[in-house]
Each structure stands twice: as structure tokens, then as C-alpha cells.
Amino acid sequence: MCIYTYTNRYDLLCLEGLVRGLQVFKEKLEAPRYKRVSPADGGEPQRLVITEETASVRPHAVAAVLRNITFTQERYESFIELQEKLHQNICRKRTLVAIGTHDLDTISGPFTYTAKPPGEIRFKPLNQSKEYTATELMSLYKTDSHLRHYLHIIENEPLYPIIYDSNGIVLSMPPIINGDHSKISLNTKNIFIECTATDLTKAKTTLDMVVTMFSEYCEEPFTTETLSGDFINKRVGINESAESIAQLLTRMCLRSEVSGEGDLIQVEIPPTRADVIHACDIMEDAAIAYGFNNIVRSTPRTYTIANQLPLNKLTELLRQDLAAAGFTEALTFALCSEEDIADKLRKNIAETRAVHISNPKTTEFQVARTCLLPGLLKTLAANRKMPLPLKLLEISDVVLKDETKDVGARNNRRLCAVYYNKSPGFEVIHGLLDRVMQLLDVKPGRNQGYHIQAAEDSTFFPGRCAEIFSCGKSIGHLGVLHPDVISRFELTMPCSAIDIDIEPFL
Numbered sequence: 001m002c003i004y005t006y007t008n009r010y011d012l013l014c015l016e017g018l019v020r021g022l023q024v025f026k027e028k029l030e031a032p033r034y035k036r037v038s039p040a041d042g043g044e045p046q047r048l049v050i051t052e053e054t055a056s057v058r059p060h061a062v063a064a065v066l067r068n069i070t071f072t073q074e075r076y077e078s079f080i081e082l083q084e085k086l087h088q089n090i091c092r093k094r095t096l097v098a099i100g101t102h103d104l105d106t107i108s109g110p111f112t113y114t115a116k117p118p119g120e121i122r123f124k125p126l127n128q129s130k131e132y133t134a135t136e137l138m139s140l141y142k143t144d145s146h147l148r149h150y151l152h153i154i155e156n157e158p159l160y161p162i163i164y165d166s167n168g169i170v171l172s173m174p175p176i177i178n179g180d181h182s183k184i185s186l187n188t189k190n191i192f193i194e195c196t197a198t199d200l201t202k203a204k205t206t207l208d209m210v211v212t213m214f215s216e217y218c219e220e221p222f223t224t225e226t227l228s229g230d231f232i233n234k235r236v237g238i239n240e241s242a243e244s245i246a247q248l249l250t251r252m253c254l255r256s257e258v259s260g261e262g263d264l265i266q267v268e269i270p271p272t273r274a275d276v277i278h279a280c281d282i283m284e285d286a287a288i289a290y291g292f293n294n295i296v297r298s299t300p301r302t303y304t305i306a307n308q309l310p311l312n313k314l315t316e317l318l319r320q321d322l323a324a325a326g327f328t329e330a331l332t333f334a335l336c337s338e339e340d341i342a343d344k345l346r347k348n349i350a351e352t353r354a355v356h357i358s359n360p361k362t363t364e365f366q367v368a369r370t371c372l373l374p375g376l377l378k379t380l381a382a383n384r385k386m387p388l389p390l391k392l393l394e395i396s397d398v399v400l401k402d403e404t405k406d407v408g409a410r411n412n413r414r415l416c417a418v419y420y421n422k423s424p425g426f427e428v429i430h431g432l433l434d435r436v437m438q439l440l441d442v443k444p445g446r447n448q449g450y451h452i453q454a455a456e457d458s459t460f461f462p463g464r465c466a467e468i469f470s471c472g473k474s475i476g477h478l479g480v481l482h483p484d485v486i487s488r489f490e491l492t493m494p495c496s497a498i499d500i501d502i503e504p505f506l
Helices: 017-027 052-056 073-086 134-143 200-217 227-237 240-253 279-290 310-324 373-382 426-437 481-487
Strands: 048-050 061-064 097-103 113-115 160-164 169-173 190-195 223-229 256-258 263-270 390-401 410-421 452-453 459-471 473-481 495-501
Touching: 017 200, 048 426, 052 113, 061 200, 073 097, 073 200, 097 200, 097 279, 160 495, 169 190, 200 390, 223 227, 227 263, 227 279, 240 256, 240 263, 240 279, 256 481, 263 459, 279 426, 279 495, 310 390, 310 410, 310 426, 373 390, 373 410, 390 426, 426 452, 426 459, 426 473, 426 495, 473 481
Parallel strands: 048 113
Antiparallel strands: 061 190, 097 190, 113 160, 160 169, 223 263, 256 263, 390 410, 410 495, 452 459, 459 473, 473 495
16 A cells, blocks of 8 residues: 655654554544653753854754653654655755664763864764774765765864763764763664754754654653634635634644634644644645545636736747747756856946845856856856757846845846857847847837947956847847857857847737
8 A cells, every 4th residue: 555645744654653643643542742741850851052053063953852752663763764764855864854763871962063173073883893983984974875965064164063961972973973871772762862953943843853752652742823614615625614624724733623603613733743834734634634635626617718828928938039030949057156247248246136045055156147148158168069050038037136126136038049050149149139020019219119339247258248228228249259258158169149028019
């Protein structure tokens, strides 16, 4: 039998959570109610102290303790498997979160999460027989089929994250490996769980999943929102009583009851349901429990006719006619490097109004493109062996900073074309401009039509650049590219280009 689970239902990634969810759904088991408890001996809760050194490499950490747990071989294997599934899913291969589990009876708190130079870190890693420095470990695991995939996360950092107990014993060097001293086994009774992260929300969700899934094996097993039954009925398209809806939600592990105030339903959101962030998520669960196939089909009360956005319609029409003019359409990345839109085009990055990515993963994707030209020139460079001439076209969006918008930026639909040959082909690009204006039904002229006039732009060859005006407003440039621009994009022959804004023609 194949069982489908939602990608955001992390509580269904292990057998325990899946079986529990099915039993609650079939009303053979009550939805568990989770609670946090203090140490049975009345002592202080364990503490994980985070030092400021971690801010530069992996700034967040959360921790919890599972006490009096009973492992069997099956439970133990499921516990390890859940961690690995979370690592591959919400943790994004440990880049966002790394989980460490330790036998609490072999270590003593408070625990310290800090960062040190790799040469100063020394401990015996999991399943190894001797101690290594962190530098030696990185070399050791370069050939490890499992761990080598995670080395890149910290190997180029000046400081490596590390967790110690109060006696200086190393618990783990996240996100790579745990220490051998505190490894868990079938005989482990109390587990210390730590999650280090670059994303605090993901860390809390991950910790909740590990703790709640296996709290049922502890000696003492196992956020409230209010909404109306009418809210769910209208949006799902059903007609159920508040009591019936509360029962549906309870079957989805969202313990619910009618509050007594009209048809208001009080819903408890357990820590296992990190996917519930809005009333609409509760509505969705009610629909799932009711059964989508059981919802009666009905004609919408509001009759609407879908229509293509005018800008997209204009874009599609231009694409067809310009392709007929002999230009091949390209589709390039919306993100590029700072160098592509600045240095390579002989521009200053501060003057480009570019939207910068706060944490780019590669140098190729640092900013949102402010013009289409770099993408086409890179496409030319990748197709230099094709027969000449190369005529490329792209009609797509660029992103520009705009303080008047609520998000601080706006999309702008532009048309860009390049002609690459042994001769510059300025007349070809000029002819393309005339054809575009003909298609847009814009006549030549200085007032209500279009015209070009000489201009200077550092991207273009001096004296071979023109600014394009339509109805008195500048809409772009055309001309022969500067030799420096051509060489910086690894091209060897002359190239002419046109770049215009097509939104004013709507």
C-alpha cells in the first residue's frame, strides 16, 4: 500500500507519527496533548549557553531533554531515521538546521555552544577510535560517502561551531559529526537534543518534531486558535454543524471543541503541526477530513470570464512577430552577478538600482537583473560555435528598486535584442526598432511618434549609440557595444544591441 503525505507534514515522516495520525483520523485514538514538564527531581532545567562567536557561522541553537525513554531496536532505528529525513527535508541537507542527540547521563550541563578555530578543536568523533583536530576531521571525511556532502557548509569558515558540556567534553561539531563520548544506544534513558541553525524558526520546528514524535516512549507520554463553523462551511463548500466540524478537525490531530459562543470552534494547534500558520490551514484540514470527493459540485455564484493580462498579451504578440523577423528567443536567468550588470557593462553598481540578495549561494546569483543584455551576451558566448550571424531576442522582466512600492521594488517588462557578426550590423538593430514600432502602431515623429537621437552610454561604442524616445519620453537605447564589453563577455566579434521598455505601449 502506498501512503501519500504532505511535504509540510513533518510529523508524518516517521512510522510513529504516521500510525498515530491514522489512528486519530480513524477515531481509534485521541489526539495527544503535549506539555512541557520540569525535572522530576525538582532541579534546575538544563541550559544551553550560546556565545557571540557563533554569530558569524551558525548563530542559533535550541535544545530539549527527553527523560525516561525506553528504546527497542525498532524504536532506536526509527529515531535515527527520523533525524536523517528531517536533515534532508526541512533542514535542507543540514544547511539550515543540524540535529544532535546525546545520552544525557554521560554528560553534565550547563552546555556551551561556541565557535573556535579548527586547529583548537580536538575530540573523538562518533564511531572513531582516536581523537582528531577539526582540521584533520575535514580531511578524514572528504572520502566518507555520507559526511563529505556536508563539509562545504563550514570548511571555509575561520571558526567552526562546537558544543561542550560543563566538563569540556565535546558533544558535537555541527553540522558535521557528534562526539563519541555522548552517543546514544539502546540503553539510553535520558536524551539531550540540540539543534543548531542559521534559521531559528526551522530550528524550533525541527526540535518540536523530534521531541513530540518520540515522547510516547517516555514514562509519562505526551496554541489555541478560534474560528467559526460558518467560516469553514463557506470556504470549503459544505454545510456541517460546528460540532461536526470540530470532530473533523480532531481527526486531523487538531483537538477541537465548540466554545459555546454561537458556532465558534476552539482549536488547539500542537507542536507537531508547524504547517498551521493561518486559519486557512485549519480550513484545509477540515476539507481533507470531510473528503474532497464528498464535496458537492456547485456553480459559482459569481460569474467571471478569465482574460490574459494586457502586458502578457502584448508580449506574446511581439514574440511571434519578432521571431518571424529572424530573431531567436532566449530565456535567461532573472538573477545574475553584480559584475554582469555593472563592471562588464562598464557601469557603477551603485547606479544600477539593483535589488541585492542578502545571502547569495553563488557569485552567479547575487542580484536581480536590471537589464536583459548580460543574459543575452552570456548566451552568445555559450553559442560562439554556431553559424554567424547570431540574432537573439528576449522579452521579459527586470527588477528595479522603487521606494514608492510596498516591497521597495518593481518589475519592468523590457525587450532586448542583439546582433553578433563579423560586422556590427547597426542597421539590422535599427531595422528591428522600426519593425517593433510598426507592430505597436507608433509612427515616426518627435511629438506623438518615436525618434532616436545621439547619446553617450558607457556600454556602447562612442559615437555609435542612440537614445530612443516615444511620445517625448526616453524608453531605451540602441547601438554598437563597446569593445571592452564584448571582451568581458568572452566574445571576439562586433555586436549591436537594443534595449527598450515596452510597458509605455500598453
